[in-house]
Amino acid sequence: MQWLWDNLDLVVGLSLEHIQLSALPIVIGFIACIPLGWVAHRFRLTRAIQLTLFGILFTIPSLALFVTLPSVLGTKILNPINVVVALAIYAVAIMVRGAADAFDAVPGDVTRSATAVGFSAVSRFWTVEFPLAGPVLLANLRVVSVTTVSLLSVGALVGNGGLGYLFINGYQRDFPTEVMIGIVFTLVIAIVFDQILVGLGRILMPWSRTMASADRAARRAGGSA
Amino acid sequence: MNLLFAAFAFIFDPANLLGERGILPRLVDHLLYTGLGLAVAFVIGIPLGLLIGHTGKGRNFVIAVTSSFRAIPTFGLLLFIILFTGLGLWPLVVVLAILAVPPLLAGAYSGLESVNRDTVDAARAIGMTEWQILFSVEIPLALPLILGGVRSATLQVIATATIAGYVGLTGLGRFLIEGLALHNYTIALAGAILVAALALAADGLLALVQKLVVPRGVSRGLTRSRSIRPKKPTGFRVMAMAPTKEG
Numbered sequence: 287m288q289w290l291w292d293n294l295d296l297v298v299g300l301s302l303e304h305i306q307l308s309a310l311p312i313v314i315g316f317i318a319c320i321p322l323g324w325v326a327h328r329f330r331l332t333r334a335i336q337l338t339l340f341g342i343l344f345t346i347p348s349l350a351l352f353v354t355l356p357s358v359l360g361t362k363i364l365n366p367i368n369v370v371v372a373l374a375i376y377a378v379a380i381m382v383r384g385a386a387d388a389f390d391a392v393p394g395d396v397t398r399s400a401t402a403v404g405f406s407a408v409s410r411f412w413t414v415e416f417p418l419a420g421p422v423l424l425a426n427l428r429v430v431s432v433t434t435v436s437l438l439s440v441g442a443l444v445g446n447g448g449l450g451y452l453f454i455n456g457y458q459r460d461f462p463t464e465v466m467i468g469i470v471f472t473l474v475i476a477i478v479f480d481q482i483l484v485g486l487g488r489i490l491m492p493w494s495r496t497m498a499s500a501d502r503a504a505r506r507a508g509g510s511a
Numbered sequence: 512m513n514l515l516f517a518a519f520a521f522i523f524d525p526a527n528l529l530g531e532r533g534i535l536p537r538l539v540d541h542l543l544y545t546g547l548g549l550a551v552a553f554v555i556g557i558p559l560g561l562l563i564g565h566t567g568k569g570r571n572f573v574i575a576v577t578s579s580f581r582a583i584p585t586f587g588l589l590l591f592i593i594l595f596t597g598l599g600l601w602p603l604v605v606v607l608a609i610l611a612v613p614p615l616l617a618g619a620y621s622g623l624e625s626v627n628r629d630t631v632d633a634a635r636a637i638g639m640t641e642w643q644i645l646f647s648v649e650i651p652l653a654l655p656l657i658l659g660g661v662r663s664a665t666l667q668v669i670a671t672a673t674i675a676g677y678v679g680l681t682g683l684g685r686f687l688i689e690g691l692a693l694h695n696y697t698i699a700l701a702g703a704i705l706v707a708a709l710a711l712a713a714d715g716l717l718a719l720v721q722k723l724v725v726p727r728g729v730s731r732g733l734t735r736s737r738s739i740r741p742k743k744p745t746g747f748r749v750m751a752m753a754p755t756k757e758g
Contacts, residue, residue: 350687450586
């Protein structure tokens with residue numbers, strides 16, 4: 287504990303770096319999944335290609351990707367962009383599959399009704415399909431968020447791991463407390479990110495809560511869920 | 512791009528294949544760590560998942576385990592454990608096993624959960640014992656998802672075993688760690704390519720196994736038959752089944 291107070295500046299600085307480096311891929315993953323997921327939902331052929339391609343990229347171990355990206359992007363090995371791009375690739379890989387599933391799960395009756403009452407394709411997407419896919423998108427985004435925050439620490443081996451620095455430094459100095467503090471702060475960031483996403487979901491999708499509780503009530507009343 | 516050529520030249524140079532620091536012995540070590548970690552995880556995760564899936568009790572336990580383990584930074588956990596146990600093979604195996612349990616557990620559980628209850632009831636009605644139901648009805652029908660869990664666990668363990676190179680062991684990750692430490696990016700890149708190739712090869716192989724082992728009626732029936740209920744993605748299902756990435 288004493289070590290934490292003595293090195294508070296370091297820990298806070300690394301935490302901020304960790305937040306920055308992990309927030310970026312999460313946001314990129316969310317934005318990219320909307321068009322990519324929609325295309326995968328809409329066209330069977332591109333879906334197979336997209337899921338295979340991102341499946342392959344997702345398979346590549348993170349440290350391998352951190353080290354390979356510089357020679358693909360032409361960046362220096364210690365450039366934080368490498369880590370951000372690698373984590374964004376994983377985030378997009380999870381989100382595209384999740385978004386395709388989410389758009390698939392929107393009932394066809396609803397979208398057809400929307401078309402029938404005169405929605406254009408674009409406004410139907412933004413006002414009907416996207417909000418209805420919201421809860422599943424959010425669940426996938428929570429997975430992405432927790433994964434990214436945890437995975438970033440491996441980036442410390444290429445100089446950009448946020449709190450992962452404490453793992454390496456603590457290990458080299460044979461000082462478990464430092465490693466422990468790194469783990470705890472990483473967990474705290476993961477939990478805070480998760481709570482922010484849950485909170486945003488509540489504000490932006492108030493109906494998903496009432497639907498969930500209606501679902502639970504139905505189950506309690508003996509209906510099969 | 513020159514770096515990429517140099518890395519491939521390193522990989523295909525026969526001088527780097529054998530010998531103490533060669534590619535082949537390190538590949539064997541990498542497979543050894545992966546196999547041991549998976550074996551330990553298999554013994555724990557699969558029976559537990561089957562138990563929860565068969566009885567239907569403890570589904571919250573599954574989601575708690577899968578989502579909280581996803582949050583733990585494996586790299587930090589491994590270094591933390593090693594500071595207490597000292598360098599060695601077993602700390603690594605334990606951490607790899609911890610890593611592989613959640614996907615195996617989630618795969619076995621959600622595989623059984625996806626089997627239609629009517630099918631299970633029918634099996635019970637014609638007089639099958641619980642063990643018979645488990646082994647000749649539930650497991651065959653659940654095989655695609657169980658193997659999906661095995662596939663995901665294998666990939667994570669292969670990826671994370673890369674870190675073994677950092678804690679006094681070898682494996683293909685050793686090239687990466689050595690290359691980074693010596694600022695020899697050719698060797699680091701060669702290591703990265705080898706690890707990625709191993710992961711992709713293992714994934715392809717398991718995808719093939721998944722195709723061959725799953726009974727034809729199941730793989731074809733996934734969309735048509737009623738033995739397996741098509742599942743809508745819900746928050747719960749996504750959180751339990753989404754792929755994990757730890758290394």
